[in-house]
Amino acid sequence: MTAPTHAFLTARLPAYDLAVTAVSAFTSAANALRVQAGLPPHSSTVQPERIAASFSGDRVFRRDGEPVTAFAELSGFFETADGWIRTHANYPHHRVRLLSALGLTDECDRDRFARHVATLSAAHVEDLAAANGAIAVRVRTEREWASSEPGTAAASGDLVTTDARPDRGDPGVSGTATAPLAGVRVLDLTRVIAGPVASRALALLGAEVLRIDPPQLPEIGWQHLENGQGKRSALLDLRDGRELERFRDLLARADVLLTGYRPGALEALTGDPAETRPGLIHGRVCAWGRRGPWASSRGFDSIVQAASGVALIEGDGCPGALPAQVLDHASGYLLASGVIDALALRRDDGAGRDVDVSLARTAAWLLAAPGRNAAPPPARLPGPDTVVTHGAITTARPPIAEFADYPFPARTWGTDAPSW
Secondary structure, eight states: OOOOSSSSSOOSSOHHHHHHHHHHHHHHHHHHHHHHTTOOOOOOOOOHHHHHHHHTHHHHOEETTBOOOOSOTTOEEEEOSSSEEEEOOOSHHHHHHHHHHTTOOTTOOHHHHHHHHTTSOHHHHHHHHHHTTOOEEEOOOHHHHHHSHHHHHHHSSOSSEEEEEEEEOOOOOOOOSSOTTTTOEEEEEOOTTHHHHHHHHHHHTTOEEEEEEOTTSOOOHHHHHHHOTTEEEEEOOTTSHHHHHHHHHHHHTOSEEEEOOOTTHHHHHHOOHHHHSTTOEEEEEESSOSSSTTTTOOOOHHHHHHHHTHHHHHOSSSOOOOSSOHHHHHHHHHHHHHHHHHHHHHHHHOEEEEEEEEHHHHHHHHHHOSOOOSSOOOOOOOOGGGEEEETTEEEEOOSSTTOSSOSSOOOOTTOSOSOO
């Protein structure tokens, strides 16, 4: 495969090809749904700049014209006694766990953290983090990951897996050509990037999306503004009995549930969602897949890049990174496409379905894809026509050129009522 001639999302690995594959899967699923409902399909024009802007949302985001820093002080690569690790501590509770895992105090800064880690082996840091619910992985080569038990498990199965359940429910309603998901209710319990990208994509096609967050774990402010377009945002503490009942009432009237929990975590808190809402489409995204020794481990795009070999491929003598959080964004569009396909199938048989994607499986696709470039040019940021400004906030336009913007800008986090 010839490397793309454009200057967006360029990397040694075919990151742009992955982005186009994921967005194309989403638009194809939407058109199949339109045709099923007797509606005319949309023609979709691939515009590299629009796709790159959307996938580089953190880099093009502006508040009062100023950019943001995507990673916190203790997030990033650190050299160890025998290699490298990558950490993720963007959320305050992740920072606390990471420092606690390594026996460090909350006053620890990046320099002190780096000096401490440099005395330890990478595997030891990874083990300490895993044992304490923190997020740090050893940077591996592509071959090391592929031959490991978690790497083998992560690469197995389809890019999007869909499993039908025996429960039956309301088959749903038909929307319009512009909004084929009008009338579809989506309950969104995802955070960070991949899941919110999926729910934002569903909102773009007319779905009513209600995002629910726990009040004790605030979302990163700019991150919500960057990927919260087209959704309402409410708070519920599912550990509280009355609020759990409110959630179950919402779930009973939802068509789609999106979650980013580790396998089994939601069920332990709320019970089986399908028992509350027969015929539910449950879209699930996780870091490492639902099988294998890392199935219950935490992870993010940058962490999967580090563990899977992507970081060393993209680096020069030390680990590097893709030009955007491509695994997150691609997984989000793949999840949205699978949910739409499941909704189409439900119109025929009324059956509920589980739809799964994982960042590690998406990474496996990228690592196996042809079209590597040994000397890519630097990735260039898209131009001003690919962004839109509402008040003080500038965000990327949708990656689909036929849509100039999302239905409405992100609302203030947690300020909507938890109701349909």
